[in-house]
Amino acid sequence: MTGIGFRERGALLAGRAAGEAARRLGRGGGTALPGLVAGTLAPRLIERFAAQLGYGAITVTGTNGKTTTSHLLTNTARAAGLQPLTNRSGSNLERGIASTFVDAATPAGTLPDASSRLGVFELDEAVWPLLLPRLKPRAAVFLNLFRDQLDRYGEVDSVAEGWERALAAYASPIALVLNVDDPSVALLGESARNEVVGFGIEDRGVALIEAEHASDARFCRCGATFRYDAVFMGHVGLWRCPGCARARTVPVVAARDVRLGADETRFTLCVGERGAEVAIPFAGLYSVYNALACAAGAHALGLPLEATVRALAESGPAFGRQERFEVDGRHVRLLLAKNPTGMNEVLRTLLANTEPLTLLALLNDGIQDGQDVSWIYDADIERIAGRVVTLIAGGDRADDMALRCALAGFEPVVAERDIERALDAAIARTPAGGRVEVMTTYTAMLAVRAILARRTGAQPYWEEQA
Amino acid sequence: MTRPPARAVRIVTLYPEVMNVYADRGNLFAVQARCSRLGIGCEVLPIGIGDSLPVEADLVLIGGGQDREQRRIALDLLAKGPVLRDWADADTAMLAVCGGFQLFGDFYRTAQGEELPGVRVFDAITVTPAPGAPRCIGDVLADAAIPEVGELVGFENHGGRTYLGPRGVPLARVRYGYGNNGDDGTEGAVYHEAIGTYLHGSLLPKNPALLDRLSFAALRHRYGADATFESFRDEYAERAHHAAADVARSRGRRNV
Structure with missing residues (x-):
């Protein structure tokens, strides 16, 4: 068998001890520490464990939708009778992957039930190139590429170049699961060496009437400006290049007849010649893309369509992504928005709800949120100016959010940096039975979710804090 | 474009489709809101590649972009250079941020060593250091050389280093952050009513x-x-300004 050596076994034990200590002390970092310790002691740990996965691995990367797509794929694998091994939400750097293996392994250094194991790994877009040759996945899902945390990732172009270079240098077979509607992702399929499974939306009825301000892929490789027959979000849509032959291709996995509701979304899922009616318990067109990415990934792995359909219908929300809580008789829904396109999609989702709206807008400026809060000006907040009845701004940069909204034409009733006090202010201003929508950046989501979990007795999670 | 009211100020936004990475439209929103409180309308003319400039303008805005985008607009901008310089001499207000600021100097040498000629509104050059040098990224707190402007806050993210020439006048001295080049403590440039700067965040809303x-x-x-205009206190702007200043003081790069 492809077990691990003496050095790795020692590293494994050290990593587990560190993780248990962190958890016992009740501190964050319980998901990252085991991998950090073990990975330092045995640098080839990830390769050794990845090779043990009987069904290989699939990676999920891109700016928006990684956690939800991985969550859906994990449930699909389970519905297909496999035993998925997946990293926890937020732990999508090298040490998070190492931790996942360390936690799953026996003390002897083998993965239990290795023959039925499928790895489903959410990877940070900047880390994906480094982990490709180490995980050797059978398939790689690329969701989209938007401007996001420019202070951390550098410019958008450099992320796409990193993917491209890694693929060019990689010789093993891999199926590329690509969003054909996003040109910066779709063009990864140009190197014909790899099998490509495209996914996309085939329904012009859900296109935007007006293009959004935040559009991050305007130019083709040939230099011409892309033209769009329909825009679904940002620079994602039915694109073609007037300067060369490049154009969006018809996807193998497609959503037709999309119906967007306030809390759920219905569409016809087409996989090749087959079709299935799907209802997913998530709102927003971005949720359709996540579901399509899951279906296309499952298709690339050869999992049955029935397993996908069941997983899509039955999966609850992933951590902090459209999770709902009931507090003091009010419904509280968490909507993660950490970049302009993500925020635009959340705003569009809010518009699908016709009830009077209480919006708690939380803006933090930690490293994981992006220290540069400029991006809120690139989101089209004006879109909901006529719809928000009560606006509460919260988080470290509550004042920036308040100013942004005031410039968009609706003033907050409260701007409060303390997240718990901001939450209480929102609840107090919402009638019983009403709903508080929480639009939040990443670390503010961790904070508000912890408060909601404490008050409702919901299950706490470990999310990587570093 | 909406039809401007009888009293309207004319704003030219240069390449808004291309040069907009760091929320530069926030600056436009802020000017529009200010004029609107004064009962004055704004006529906004977006000018793209190949469009000609109008006969005159009261305010010109240009934002930031990646190298690829700067390369794309550089030649078109160069052709507009003589008009822009005349406007600047005639006291048209201008705000050039980040990548736009770089191209409002003499030239910008990119990471690939390519030299993009600028329109020379400011006596400044921008060069990109050898590979491996870090980008200048972080919170900025600076003191404006223009007395009534006082303290400036913003966020910078640039690879190029800008150096002012003998006729170049800095906009501000950096207290926290890198500013033009991380060495000489200068930030931005001023020429007549034209302002160049690396600060976004957006800049005007919170300053x-x-x-x-x-x-x-x-x-x-x-x-x-001779015309005079009323100044307003804006509580949201002041609070956001102080929040950004606090952040720069607590985690910004201290300039010595």
């Missing part, structure tokens, strides 16, 4: 004194040098 200065310059250009 109300600079917003006044730039808006009033644009309004004087339209209504005459």
Whole structure:
């Protein structure tokens, strides 16, 4: 068998001890520490464990939708009778992957039930190139590429170049699961060496009437400006290049007849010649893309369509992504928005709800949120100016959010940096039975979710804090 | 484009489709809001590649972009250079941020060593250091050289280093952050009513004194040098300014 050596076994034990200590002390970092310790002691740990996965691995990367797509794929694998091994939400750097293996392994250094194991790994877009040759996945899902945390990732172009270079240098077979509607992702399929499974939306009825301000892929490789027959979000849509032959291709996995509701979304899922009616318990067109990415990934792995359909219908929300809580008789829904396109999609989702709206807008400026809060000006907040009845701004940069909204034409009733006090202010201003929508950046989501979990007795999670 | 009211100030936004990475449209929103409180309308003319400039303008805005985008607009901008320089000499208000600021100097040498010629509104050059040198990224707190503007806050993210020439006048001295080059403590440039800077965040919404200065310059250009305008206190802007200043003081790079 492809077990691990003496050095790795020692590293494994050290990593587990560190993780248990962190958890016992009740501190964050319980998901990252085991991998950090073990990975330092045995640098080839990830390769050794990845090779043990009987069904290989699939990676999920891109700016928006990684956690939800991985969550859906994990449930699909389970519905297909496999035993998925997946990293926890937020732990999508090298040490998070190492931790996942360390936690799953026996003390002897083998993965239990290795023959039925499928790895489903959410990877940070900047880390994906480094982990490709180490995980050797059978398939790689690329969701989209938007401007996001420019202070951390550098410019958008450099992320796409990193993917491209890694693929060019990689010789093993891999199926590329690509969003054909996003040109910066779709063009990864140009190197014909790899099998490509495209996914996309085939329904012009859900296109935007007006293009959004935040559009991050305007130019083709040939230099011409892309033209769009329909825009679904940002620079994602039915694109073609007037300067060369490049154009969006018809996807193998497609959503037709999309119906967007306030809390759920219905569409016809087409996989090749087959079709299935799907209802997913998530709102927003971005949720359709996540579901399509899951279906296309499952298709690339050869999992049955029935397993996908069941997983899509039955999966609850992933951590902090459209999770709902009931507090003091009010419904509280968490909507993660950490970049302009993500925020635009959340705003569009809010518009699908016709009830009077209480919006708690939380803006933090930690490293994981992006220290540069400029991006809120690139989101089209004006879109909901006529719809928000009560606006509460919260988080470290509550004042920036308040100013942004005031410039968009609706003033907050409260701007409060303390997240718990901001939450209480929102609840107090919402009638019983009403709903508080929480639009939040990443670390503010961790904070508000912890408060909601404490008050409702919901299950706490470990999310990587570093 | 909506039809401007009888009293309107004319704003030219240069390449808004291309040069907009760091929320530069927030600056436009802020000017529009300020004018609207004064009962003055704004006529906004977006000018793209190949479009010609209008006969005159009161305010010119240009934002930031990646190298690829700068390369794309550089030649078109160069052709507009003589008009832009004439406007600047005639006290048209201008705000050039980040990548736009770089191209409002003499030239910008990119990471690939390519030299993009600028329009020379400011006596400044921008060069990109050898590979491996870090980008200048972080919170900025600076003291404006223009007395009534006072303290400036913003966020910078640039690879190029800008050096002012003998006729170059800095906009501010950096207290926290890198500024033009991380060495000489200068940030931005001023020429007549034109301002160049690396600060975004967005800049004008949370620096109300600079917003006044730039808006009033644009309004004087339209209504005459003797015209005076009322200044307003904006609680949201002041609070956001102080929040950004606190952040720069707590985690910004200290300039020594």
